[in-house]
Amino acid sequence: MQERIAEILRDSVRVHEQAAATVCEKIEQAARLIIEAFGQGGKVAFCGNGGSAADAQHLASELVGRFQIDERRPLPALALTTDTSILTSLSNDFGYLHVFSKQVEALLQPGDVLVALTTSGNSPNCLEAVKMARERDVCTIAMTGAGGGAIADMVDLCVAVPAEETARIQETHITIGHILCELIEEALCGST
16 A cells, blocks of 8 residues: 555656646736736636636635735635525536636626636536637636647646546646746745
8 A cells, every 4th residue: 555655646746747748938927917917906716626616715715814924915816616695506506617707707897817727627617617708708727637638728837747547637737726826926925
């Protein structure tokens, strides 16, 4: 069992090293887009399904609360995955396909940013959210796995982790999310 554990850890490190070699420029661009939105009074919204829904909530909380700087202003971020009354009413009345797009329509405006987390890049409700965001002139960022999926051609910026396995993609997504939080916090609230 210990060898299997070591193998999994090495595989995760390998994916992180490949990401370091291939997506640093995209991460920087994502950070700059979000920093610009915050600087102009905008907000960032995150969406995703399953583990990506948890990551959406995690990243929004880091921005609203704090990441590494203890005393700083809260940054306007939200996860479109957390309000059970909204999620269930939209799913019931419009179908799960529109569970994020209806929230985008209601809550986001030009100058805001939508970050869609989808390991395949093909989650139908994330695709619908991006479509609605584009209609509303909202900046769109996707965090995906290798190839980017259908969402890659729909967004302003796609950060595609060079991996196929969902677990490795999600591990790298949360690392990228933490990098974004650190860069955003430092740019807007001073250094740690």
